[in-house]
Structure formats: C-alpha cells, structure tokens
Amino acid sequence: MLDRLKDLICQVVEEDERFRNATREATIFEDLGLSSVSMLYLVLAMEQEFGVELANDTIMGFVTVGDLCDYLEANATT
C-alpha cells in the first residue's frame, strides 16, 4: 500500500525523490512539503484510485504517510 500511495503522490504532485523515499513516519506537510491544495488533490485522487470516501474530520487526522496507509489498508475497495 505504501508503494501504491507513493506512486499516486508522485503522479499527482510531482515525481520527486523525497516522495519516492518517503517512509511511513514522514509527515505530510512538514517532511513531504505538501500544500493544502496538493493535499486536497491527493485526497480526491485517493478517493478515485482506492474507492474510499473521505470527510473533513478524517483528513484532519492525517499527520504522517503511515496514517494515510493505515486508512487505505482498512478502507480501500480497489
């Protein structure tokens, strides 16, 4: 799941080593440097790619890449 998520981040944001080498502990806004618009775009892409449905409350709980992976592993339908 981590690899699929990193592929999606590279596709949506940009192909960058910091995304390719990101670990589960990497923070979304500080370590990866995503902006709020990039995060929104990533979330919309996650919904389309993984068949999940997210809400504001859920997004506010995402701090690290690991949080995203855990959510996807628990809820992804594709």
Next chain:
Amino acid sequence: MKSKSNKRSPWQAVKKALLWCHHRWLYFVMRTAALPFRVKTLNTDGSKFRSRIKGGALLIGNHTGLTDPILISGTFRGRWIHYLVAENVMTPGIATSLLRMVGCIRVDRTICDLTSMKQSINALKNGDLLVVFPEGGIRHGDSVSTFKSGMVLMAVRANVPIIPVYITTKEESKRRYAIVGRAFHVKDYCSGKFPSMAEISRMTEEVHAYELTLQSTLHEILNGGKNHA
C-alpha cells in the same frame, strides 16, 4: 452538462418543476438586487456581453467588495449560480441559511476543506455556474493579488472551463463595469488521468496573467473607447 433520463417518474418531474420555480424566483431576487448597482458588462472588444455559456463553468474574478456576487448574478442571465463564501461570512444563523438557499457554498479557508471542494465540483458537474474569487478575500484598489490554485483544481476535477471576469468602478460616474474574457479549457493545460500540480499551477498563473490583461483592456475601453479584437 445535465443528463436527461428518458424514463422519469411523475414525482421526479414534479421535483424538477419545483426546483426550476425555486431557482427562477431566486434568480429574479438576485437580478432585482443587482439593479441599483447599474453594472454594464462588456466583451474584450468593447461590445455588450451576452451570456451564451452552456453547461457548467467556473467564473473567477477580482473581489473588490461584498456586492461583487450580486453584480455577477446580474450578468449571467437565467443561469443558476453558486458562490464560494468564506467561513467568516457564513457563520451559523439565519443569514447563512438564506445564503445557502441562494446557492452559496461555505468554504473554510483555515483547513483542507474537502467538503466544500466536493460540493463545488458537484455543482459544476451538474451544469451550474460557480463563482470563485481566487485572491482569497476582498482587495481594495486596482491591484490583483496572486490567485490560489484551488479553483483550477475544481475545474480540472469537474472538467469545466474557467472564465475570467474583471470588475471595476468608473470614478466619474461611479458606475460598475465588468469585462468577461475568453474561456480557459482544462484540456489545453492538463493531461492524463491525474494532471500534475505543476500543470495546475501553470494554468493558475496564466489565468492570473489574463486577468491583468482584462484589467488593462477594460480601463482602456473606459478611458479611450478603443476597440479591441
């Protein structure tokens, strides 16, 4: 574009008719509210603008005052228009309920507001117009601040064009003028299943640059009456 079902139940037809009446009544209210503001809308060649926009589109413009949404509603005849309104304007209460009734979508700029993004995208996909002021707030004076790229993200996800509008007030007459520019089509800037943020940023910058061009064009028309092709 709205899809039409060949088989519609009587109740669906009644609902659609009631919604049409609701939209027309609210449209009448907004048009009436726009009357005192005497806004004149032009094309880039100085001719009078007549809206022929079909289907969903994202209207973006500079934001000089609270009356800007009313001015824009007076420009696009017969179309159901949604407005993205900041969280500090749409606070809980009767006024907010009324704003929702006329199609306003509340956006919380302090968080990653997925809810408002989805509502906006759905409105556009539904064939409605959505007005966004991408400077992120009211800016007094003639300067047009950098545009935030969230509006391009909406257009990309809904696959609708972006149409820039510039609004100004002629000092001598205090009359409000608006100029409507050309449509920016997503497919001209973005490609693939998930266009990159770089493509979205480039489109945002070009829309902003074009808005500045609209500003110059409108001032030239108002000051010199010069025709522009």
